[in-house]
Amino acid sequence: MADWQTAERRLLRDKTLRPLIQRVGPCTMEVLPREPYEALVQAIAHQQVHARAAEAILGRFAALYPHDSFPPPRFVLDLPPEALRGCGFSGSKVAAIRDIAEKTVGGLVPSLEEAAAIDDETLIRRLVAIRGVGQWTVEMMLMFTLGRTDILPVDDFGVRDGWKLLTGAETQLKPKELAAIGEAWKPWRSVAAWYLWRASDEGKKRKAAEAATEPRPAAKRVRRPTA
Known part of the structure; x- marks a missing residue:
């Protein structure tokens, strides 16, 4: 810390x-360490909606996964898009979340441990290539997930x-x-x-x-x- x-x-x-x-x-x-994949999905959920609505959508999303953890990327990619739409995600958010999952499986989105060794600017350049993820979203992840002090x-x-x-x-x-x-x-x-x-x-x-x-x-x- x-x-x-x-x-x-x-x-x-x-x-x-x-x-x-x-x-x-x-x-x-407060800094809440968690996997960048999860932080990005949560950020997408919160875009342009009230916080309570976003949390309700994320609750339905989490309920799709039968285990007591955040739905992993491979599980998300196996879901039909209609299942994500049923949680309350818009079509554009479904596309963004699937792209985050794909980029995580492909290695573009690093793990929390890997991210610790990557500098701020490199992470920003890498992650803004993901659909629906802009610089502000990455900056919030850097601050509140990775605890970066100079953003x-x-x-x-x-x-x-x-x-x-x-x-x-x-x-x-x-x-x-x-x-x-x-x-x-x-x-x-x-x-x-x-x-x-x-x-x-x-x-x-x-x-x-x-x-x-x-x-x-x-x-x-x-x-x-x-x-």
Whole structure:
């Protein structure tokens, strides 16, 4: 497990991040080691649906396998596509999950042990070749499955929103602009991203609180016609 306290001390040197880190407190980013194959399938399930819906779909998917473990790739490839559609996966997600399974059997998707010896950029280049898997998906796997400490997902809305709110900017930075700023956060850019997500969460809470306290317009009285 990475030493988040070392990361916090390093990031406290950044005058923009410092107040945020002091407000939020210690980084509590959780890493859940699991096979990259499983992480990618779960990521596909969560794309463009609510988390609860995704978990329900994954529950039905897991129930297809008669053993108490995540359905392995060869089992998935033996399933008819209709079985996956019956779990709630869209046609495009079925195609993506089958491609992940094929690429795992073929060796493109490494095991957890193999992935530990592969650098971030190489893993990104390898895995974005899979149908339905983009750079953001691989970055999330690198951070939350492999525990990589130096990932800055500059295409993530929340990360860019957090920086916008911290700096009081009118618009979000372009990904390349934020990437250039993030160079100063190496080798702890994953932790910086985690704090930027917290800044975005703060902004959402402020908006919700402001909306709750705004006075509602008075209801217009309707003059009823007299008899």
